[in-house]
Structures are given as C-alpha cells and as structure tokens.
Amino acid sequence: MTDAVTLSYINLYAVLGALPKLCELVPExxxxxxxxxxxxxxxxxxxxxxxxxxxxxxxTLRDGVEGCDILLPFSxxxxxxxxxxxxxxxxxxxxxxxxxxxxxxxxxxxxLLTRYLKASADDLKDDEFFTRxxxxxxxxxxxxxxxxxxxxxxxxFSASYIVxxxxxxxxxxxxxxxxxxxxxxxxxxxxTPPRCTACMEFSDIHLARDLFDGKVNAVACIGTGGIRMxxxxxxxxxxxxxxxxxxLYLA
Amino acid sequence: MRKLNSYxxxxxxxxxxxxxxxxxxxxxxxxxxxxxxxxxxFPLFSDHAQGTYFWDVDGNRFIDYMCAYxxxxxxxxxxxxxxxxxxxxxxxxxVTSPSTVMIDFAELLVDTVDCADWAFFAKNGNDVxxxxxxxxxxxxxxxxxxxxxxxxxxxxxxxxKVDYPGVLEEDVMHNLYVDWNDFDxxxxxxxxxxxxxxxVIAQPYMHGNFMDNQMPLPGFWQKVRKLCxxxxxxxxxxxxxxxFRMDLAGSDHYFGFQADMICFCKALANGxxxxxxxxxxxxxxxxxxxxYTGSYWMSAVPFAxxxxxxxxxKKLHMPELLIExxxxxxxxxxxxxxDNGFNLHVTGIESxxxxxxxxxxxLHLHQQWIAECVKxxxxxxxxxxxxxxxxxxxxxxxxxxxxxxxxxxxxxxxxD
Numbered sequence: 233m234t235d236a237v238t239l240s241y242i243n244l245y246a247v248l249g250a251l252p253k254l255c256e257l258v259p260e261x262x263x264x265x266x267x268x269x270x271x272x273x274x275x276x277x278x279x280x281x282x283x284x285x286x287x288x289x290x291x292t293l294r295d296g297v298e299g300c301d302i303l304l305p306f307s308x309x310x311x312x313x314x315x316x317x318x319x320x321x322x323x324x325x326x327x328x329x330x331x332x333x334x335x336x337x338x339x340x341x342x343x344l345l346t347r348y349l350k351a352s353a354d355d356l357k358d359d360e361f362f363t364r365x366x367x368x369x370x371x372x373x374x375x376x377x378x379x380x381x382x383x384x385x386x387x388x389f390s391a392s393y394i395v396x397x398x399x400x401x402x403x404x405x406x407x408x409x410x411x412x413x414x415x416x417x418x419x420x421x422x423x424t425p426p427r428c429t430a431c432m433e434f435s436d437i438h439l440a441r442d443l444f445d446g447k448v449n450a451v452a453c454i455g456t457g458g459i460r461m462x463x464x465x466x467x468x469x470x471x472x473x474x475x476x477x478x479x480l481y482l483a
Numbered sequence: 484m485r486k487l488n489s490y491x492x493x494x495x496x497x498x499x500x501x502x503x504x505x506x507x508x509x510x511x512x513x514x515x516x517x518x519x520x521x522x523x524x525f526p527l528f529s530d531h532a533q534g535t536y537f538w539d540v541d542g543n544r545f546i547d548y549m550c551a552y553x554x555x556x557x558x559x560x561x562x563x564x565x566x567x568x569x570x571x572x573x574x575x576x577x578v579t580s581p582s583t584v585m586i587d588f589a590e591l592l593v594d595t596v597d598c599a600d601w602a603f604f605a606k607n608g609n610d611v612x613x614x615x616x617x618x619x620x621x622x623x624x625x626x627x628x629x630x631x632x633x634x635x636x637x638x639x640x641x642x643x644k645v646d647y648p649g650v651l652e653e654d655v656m657h658n659l660y661v662d663w664n665d666f667d668x669x670x671x672x673x674x675x676x677x678x679x680x681x682x683v684i685a686q687p688y689m690h691g692n693f694m695d696n697q698m699p700l701p702g703f704w705q706k707v708r709k710l711c712x713x714x715x716x717x718x719x720x721x722x723x724x725x726x727f728r729m730d731l732a733g734s735d736h737y738f739g740f741q742a743d744m745i746c747f748c749k750a751l752a753n754g755x756x757x758x759x760x761x762x763x764x765x766x767x768x769x770x771x772x773x774x775y776t777g778s779y780w781m782s783a784v785p786f787a788x789x790x791x792x793x794x795x796x797k798k799l800h801m802p803e804l805l806i807e808x809x810x811x812x813x814x815x816x817x818x819x820x821x822d823n824g825f826n827l828h829v830t831g832i833e834s835x836x837x838x839x840x841x842x843x844x845x846l847h848l849h850q851q852w853i854a855e856c857v858k859x860x861x862x863x864x865x866x867x868x869x870x871x872x873x874x875x876x877x878x879x880x881x882x883x884x885x886x887x888x889x890x891x892x893x894x895x896x897x898x899d
Contacts, residue, residue, distance in 0.1 A: 454515040
C-alpha cells in the first residue's frame, strides 16, 4: 500500500521539512539553533537529497547537498526512514568537527518537532500549543501531499488529473498553506498567494485538527459549512484523494 | 431586487440527517458532490414538486434546471404517467411472477430505439452500464474496457478510478483511458491491446464537469463504429444522461451510427424507478447467460410508468420540444451575460445545457453567479450539465433570465 521511496521524500520534505516552520512558530526551537550557523545535508541513495540550513535562529530547506557542512549519507530510502523512526543512527561522511550540533541541538530540535507532531493529550490542552501543533500539521500535510502526488504510484495518478494552478488549504482567520501544480507536479508555494485557483478552508483550527486526526470526514463537513471549498473543485477533489494516501504514510 | 431565500429548516434537517446518514446527504444530490458553493446558498431538502418547480422545506420555490438530475422530463407529477402507474399499482407491482407489462415495455423500446433488438430492465443507470460491460465480456471473452477521459458511467468499482476510496487496483486494472475525440489515440490503443479489448463505453458526447461539454468531431463516431466492428469490440453507448433528450431512437441515432448496446435510465419513466439496457440481436444470448438480477428489477409499476412516459414523449416530439426550450434559455442567458459584460459559455445540446462563466478560469466567479441565481429561486448547479423538462414554460424561461440578469448585476457590484 505504501512504498519506502515515497516515504523517504515525505520524511525529508514534509517531516524534517517542518523544521523551518517549527523555528518560526516555537521560540524554544529558534533559541536552540540561534547563533549556530550550520547546514546538514541528507543524501538518500535512490531517494531525496536536500539540506537543512540553520542561520540566525531560523531554518530553510533547499534541494541538493552541495556545500553542506555536515553530510549524512543513507544507503537506501529504508535506512533514511529508519532515522526518522529512530531505528537507524546516521554516520556523517563530512563535518565531523561539527558533529556536536547533530548530537545536541539537532537532536533537541527533532525531539521538539516530534512533541508537536505527535502531541500528547496533555500538551494539547494548552491553547497555544494546540494552535502551533495544528498549524505545523497543516504544513506537514501540504508538503506530504506534494510528495505523495509526485512519487506514490496512486498519488501520481491523482495528480495527473490536477490542472495547473494553486490550491489553498487554510483555516479561517488562521494559517494557510498553498500547493502549486504545474504539469501535474506538486510543490508547496511558500509565497501563499491570496487568490488561488482552488480553496479549501476550515472554519476553525479545531476542525482542521479533527480532520488531520481522522476524527471527521471532509465530505460531511462540507455539508455543515465546517469546510468551504471554492474554485476549481476538481483540484480539491484530487488533493483529497492524495490526502487519503498521506494518512497511510503518516499513520 | 428579489427577496433572497433563507434555508433555516434545510440546515436543521441536515444537522438531523448528519447524525444518522453518512455525510448527511451522500452522492450527487448532496452538498459536497453537488458542489453547493457556498452551501448556505442552496436548499438541502425538498418538500414537494410540481411541473418544473420544486419547493424546499423552507417554502422556497425553485425553477428546477436539474430535474432530479434528469428523471423529470415531462414535469413533476405528470398526470398521464402517474395515472398509468396508479392503475398498475392497483393490479400489482412487485410479485413472484413478473407482469406482462414488462413485455409491453420491452416491445415498446425495441420499436422506439434504433439499435434495440431486445431490452433488459433494472433500476439505476449503474445497473445497466454494469450489465452491458458484463455482457460484452461474456460475448468477447476479453477483459479490457476503453473509456474516454472525463467519463461517468456509474458508481460500481469498475466505473471508478484507482484512487477512489474503496476501489482496488484490481477493480480497474483492465480499464484503458483515451482522450475524447482523439480517434488516433483510440486506434493506437486498439493496436496495442489487439484481441484484448471487450468494449468501448462512452456517453454520446463529452459531458465532463469543470469544462465545457464537447460534441463529437464530424465523423468521429462513424470511425469509432468501424474500428469496433473491425476488431470485434462491443460499442456501448451510455445514454443514461442524454437519453430521450437528444433523440427518442437513442443518441447514437442522433449522431448517425448504431451502438451494439445502449443504456437508459433518467428520462425513461419520469421519475419512476427503472433503467433499461437495449442491445442488438447478436448479444442477446450473452445477456441471457449472465447471472444478473435484483429484488425490484421486475416491479410492474415503473414499467407502466415507462410505457406512458415514452408514449407521451413520442406524442410531444420530446427531443425537439426540449431543444427548442433550451435554445430560448441559452439565447436569453447569453444575451443577459453579454449585456452585463460577462462571457458565458453554454455548451452541449440545448436540452442538456452546461453553463460556465469563462471570465474567471478558476470558476470562483461562476460559482458566485450560480449562488446568486439559486438564492433567487433558479436551481442551477455549478459544474454539471442541466436538464430541460417539458413543463418549463416561456414565462419560466423569462423569469430565469431575469433572475440570471439580477445575479450578474450582483457579481458585477462585488467585482467593482
């Protein structure tokens, strides 16, 4: 039902790819990497290659590993996926003098990310934590949709029906993530344009959370007005089909 | 300016429904698949209907251009059809042995439909498209089915796509997809899968959603027909949607070719629950061989209704009548749009008009216009073709154009 290559793209671009947003949303995350300019490259044989760049308490993700300070090679997508689920310890090929960053700050940062993405019931009682955690999930989901639409066999089939344009996933008066589609390839659009080809908006962040957690169904929510869709509905329809696949990968 | 509808009771009933019915109203008549945008502009439950109108549970009256998504062809509660159904109901309906009215109905269809040497009855369009595919596979002993992209042939797994919930890759592994009107692509597909293709299934023209409907290119169907004949592939026309609104002899007849099987439902019995698969003689034994039936498939009341409906459609020259009404509507809407500076596209045959405001490719503007029409009592839907019925009067068409004009004014104000 799922494949390791697609999962490796999700793990790099959606899960680790959420670190830039984590640094934006959570002061504790930003503080961890403040004053520690370093870049960590992930090179997955038969899978994705990308680099996390830490600078001034923020973080960005760029394609490729050229020029990174620390390089973490993985012999297969399965090995890289093992890093994410905690069963594989990476061995750097480059950047041994900065390995303390990996062991200390980076580990603390990924632990914090896990705390927000796999939030406990107790943490979610805190409104601010709830909002940050759900916001982060929105970005993870949007990025994961792109990776599933680009790499998973059935996801690619869904993407083949998505016309060129932009799809906005948003919470009313809250965060928004935009996916752009061009030639049936999907990517997160960091500019979040206000006018998109298709829009899907959750009435509030609690409903968004319930949808991400699989507690409610989008079709039912459209009837109640909890979810509003507009524009090129076929794009939303196909993104929803990919979302079903995302749930399998992120489960 | 007209008073705008409000839907408090619809909302309350939906909340009630959502507790006990998955998604409240599922499928095409629900707010999600029906693309009710925004949902607040649309009624969700009806109370009663007559002629070309229905009234919702809040008492709002609508000129109904969806016609229950097609079945309402003569007008809701047509007295002749209802009387035939009532008389049959007094005699019998769902009984151990079927009524001979089933034979009468089959004979009428064989006499009416150009390609029909026999008729097989079921309940919904999906029943007969599925029966047609099974028959084609039984006849040819082949697996592959060719579809034209943008198709809709029902809801059974074979009609859906691999990414739909509940559908397995194995359900659709023998489906082949080609672009509408692309004969060369179809011919290449036949060559690539030579000896493996059981059937081509298609609607008579492309009714696809989110895009203008597309008629066949000149000669397209004739070439497809020959290709199928030359390769012993069964040609199935899904006339569930367009049936009897283009040509009483079948939409294949309208386009000048003959299908091997043709599927009817919607306009067949003016709302009574029956569908029909008609086919040519060489497929009759294969159809006989299928293990394919249902608890209510031989109920007599819908057969009696169907006979009355077809006879009345013949008397009224139904396709011509509906196309004429559709032309009046199309002309009025196009003028209203142009007068207000909008570029409205009305595509497909006039008895099944598909509307799209082309000024905004994202369709947001189109959705705003449709919502303003619905709030004022014209039931259009966003991304599906509409249906004309015989009860639609010139006054109804004029009222529709007036409301559409007012809706254009409203969206123009919003744009400004």
